[in-house]
Amino acid sequence: MSSIKPNVLQNNIIKIALADFFYNFGLIWAIYILYFRFLTYSFQDIGLFEAITSITIIFTELATGSLADIIGRRNTVILGNLSMLIFALVLGLGSGGTYILLVAGIFSGLDFSFRSGARTALLYDTMVNLNRADNFLKVSGKIHALSLISKMAGMILGSFLFLINPRIPYWIWSGFLIISIFILIFVKEPRTEKIQLKISELWKHMVTGVKYIFKNASLLWLTAFFLVANAFPEAYWDIYSQEHMVTLDLPTKWIGIIFALLTGFSSLASYFISEIEQRLGEKVLLLLIIVIQSILFLFMIITKQWYWLLIILFLLTIIRNFSSLLEENYSNKLIPSSMRAGVLSAASFLRNGLFGGWLIIWMYGVLIDSIGIRYVLLISATLVLFFGLTMILLRKYKNNHK
Template structure:
């Protein structure tokens, strides 16, 4: 039995809380617009953030596998807090861009390492079969934190659109002591750390293993679709005519729906099995995009809840599919490959979708994204859909 099991999970909850208690997200588009940015410039900022993540994603996964998950998570926590400190006093596109780069580097050190720490913590305790449940509960806790933050951020924004950023720095700093208190699972400490050349070889081999490749690509394309949809929510609220005072409330309710469905994702997978769980995720998210494009109105906000419920189910299930086919000594690297694909996808399509929104319509951007996701996700999922478990 790995006796750091409980303390690790508690500290991973705290790291997730610090990452997801996002006071700025419900009002960040309004904040950017208040500083003179249009939607295309906003998507450019998020592309810069994604490029920063892409630049460090694979190296950070390697660091997590070689240096240890704990050190990597600590580096990510420090950079995350530093990025929000910079944002608190920044004005204009280029100053925001620098803060986004620091935040992107911090994100890359946390992504992959956190799930790898969780899976190997459970594996050291011979409880890896509970991974979907634990990942679902941690994801759920993160979404509940983001839901509560939606109300708090909305209230703070009524005083000043910059005030949520000041408080966000304090929240992000919580991850620093939590990372310090983590303990490396013995299963990881006792395994020989691969060199960077072997890591690159592993990444190459990933795309020759049909089931791992399929799981990674489906998860990455689904992550891209979820990330993109989140940036459409506030423009959707604006175009639907939702009062600003309700932005935080609706953001809270959306994230509560993700939190609830994440808690039961393991039951969905157990009940439906791999094939039908995958189809439910892919078709459910695609339909959400198409319906959102069709009905931009106050009544259409109900469609957003459909999307967020499916999103909550998707995250733990798809990460578990990746972990099933991945060895512990390269787990963080492989999970970083997933995040690498998500961010490079978003860096490419983000400005294009911003252009579509500014020069055509929000409906056009939603429609294009939904159709594109359905096509690439279904093609990528073919090996897993055919697999007999």
């Protein structure tokens, strides 16, 4: 395979950042639950949509990750953005009904599956080709920060446009998604280790990705650790965070703007993740993620004013962003380029599917209805601290007895 000029690959980074910027300019994220209600969907219907999305991810993520190693990371990311475009158009032009809910849920799941692994692998392999793999966390953090700023702007604009016409945010976002796809077309596929696979061998490659994780003790540990670190904050954020603010008397009309500002301000911390990681090191950072999460869950229990909750959510957002970026960085270092997208998708599949990530999120909602949010937060703090510290101590013990 002929070499790729460094300036072309350097432009890759800029193009990936721009594509992410337009992709994440999601005008719908601050109002999408309100939009479902506008389409006369019940909360049970919204739960069905989330379930369809999750089931689609579980059944397609392994295949799409392996597909990226065969047809290329760029092409797979384009398919993901195209899936999100179809999702936006279906909801933006639809008038409700079970069929619309089903189609939207499927393409929402396909978007996640196509981009999972492939998007990270595309950037990481570009950095490898530039002999700058050690700078991946720094570059990834800056792109992530830019994407969060884009998301913040989209959420604020979407909140105002929703008041004019609830469909406008979906229509405009569709245009931004088309721009992101157009930019990705001009991204150069980075060179990777040669892999001679056909579509007919996709299943074999999927199984190989899962086996690779179980044979690599460090990667298996990271997969399990970040399940503990990410599942409980994600469950709280997706199921109860907005309702929590309402129960503490924050006016509903401000929630969209508040969440947009949380996203934007937390992006500043993501921008400096590389410098923070270099100063503190992997062990200290992973320990802090677990301990701080547990403390924040406990503070939520005693918080009675929305402005204190706002501070807690700001810190929780920073921790979630750090956790995501660190997971990408540490996992990529352990995976060969020829199977990077497939293994990353396999890791996500194990966390969300086999290891029970979907079950944690589902049970979170069930327990809130049955025993109340205070007890759920106490359980969350306890489980995160117990399992997180246990895993850290087990790894330390194993390393000391090699």
